[in-house]
Amino acid sequence: MDKLAIDGGPRIRTKPFPAWPIYDELEERLILEVVRSGKWGGTGRVKLPELEEKFAAIHDAKHAVSITNGTVAITIALQAAGVQPGDEVIMPPYTFIATASSALLFGAIPVFVDVEPDTLLLDPEKVEAAITSKTKAIIAVHIAGSPANLTRLKAIANQHGLRLIEDSAQAVGARWNGVGVGAQGDLGTFSFQSSKNINAGEGGMILTNDRELADHAWSLANVGRIREGGWYQHETIGWNLRMTELQAAILLGQLSRLDGQMELRERNAKLLTELMDDIPGARTLPRDPQATRHALHLFMFRIDPELADRVNKNDVIRKLNAEGIPVSYGYVSLNQNKAVIKETKKWTGEERVYSCPNSERACDKEILWLHQNVLLASEADMHDIAAGVRKVLASFR
Ligand SMILES: *Cc1c(COP(=O)(O)O)cnc(C)c1O
Secondary structure, three states: OOOEEOOEEEEEOOOOOOOOOOHHHHHHHHHHHHHHHHHEEEEEHHHHHHHHHHHHOOOEEEEEEOOHHHHHHHHHHHHHHHOOOOOOEEEEEOOHHHHHHHOOOOOEEEOOEEEEEOOEEEEEEHHHHHOOEEEEEEEEEEEHHHHOHHHHHHHHHHHOOOOEEEEEOOOOOOOOOOOOOOOOEEEEEEEOOOOOOOOOOOOEEEEOOOOHHHHHHOOOOOOOOOOOOOOOOOOOOOOOOOOOOHHHHHHHHHHOOOOHOOOHHHHHHHHHHHHHHHHHHHOOOOOOOOOOOOOOOOOEEEEOHHHHHHOOHHHHHHHHHHOOOEEEEOOOHHHHHHHHHHHHHHHHHOOOOOOOOHHHHHHHHHHHEEEHHHHOOHHHHHHHHHHHHHHHOOOOO
């Protein structure tokens, strides 16, 4: 690896940051238990019900339905909520493509409403103007692990008879007004894909406080069966979208570290925020006091607007990486994603264009990401990151 920094001197940072995933003998023991039990799936599952119960309790939810991954979790949540092909689903464009593709999978149509410029979360004040007679649901995305304004979004959804789905893929353990995310809307979905804060390689979960929605989601993910029905009794069309006992075993191990890791990330994020706020050209994101617990899947910060207009975001990233600071570019705004536009046209026959300047500017010019594992490093490591950002941004002035 190149050992030279941007000025040809030593790099600010040469040590690696903590690797991901983190695991120990606990995961090994739990997996071995499953292997030796011979119960890897099918009937009489043990670890999956335990996982569902724990996961629901962590998020103050009544019901949990485990599912193959976070993408189909959204699809099934939308279908359980009654969303049909052709129905419109309001969502923010600053998110992973799965928020939109999960709807497009069955012909539900994403409608993009811009994010707030400072928080990058769906702007409740802009949602109402996007509601049409075809709108059936709103997806709030808790991006980076930061809860969206569930109070406002719930009020708007209720007022217009819409379902509220929480895409909580990045927000395991997050809280809004002291209550877990996921079941504050009608349904919430989570991902256990390998980059996520709780990781089984792949996997997903749906939470809800509504027994009927839970049963419907369960049925859709279990080939149309009903919970107390026979194995070959299929009441509706559903699919096999189940996780395995092996995944549940790993997740039970991972969950045992959730609180400790969340506290460490929170501590380091607080320090990093203080350090960054002191750096000319850098800005951190504000946090709503109602977001009582941030899951910090990402630490996002921005190049301040004046500097961002003069520099190329890729040049900043290249220099930071050269200093050993592992920032990344992040998303392309989904309203500008050609595949999403094309697939939407396939279902609607129209080329739908949405203007979302806040999301576009964040993607193209301002926002930089550090991943959650970086926040599991030491206090001294946060000082290294800040020193790297200070040096690189100063080089553009
Ligand atoms: C990861 C992610 C998903 C999709 O989850 P998978 O398990 O990868 O299918 C959906 N939405 C958001 C915001 C995500 O970050």
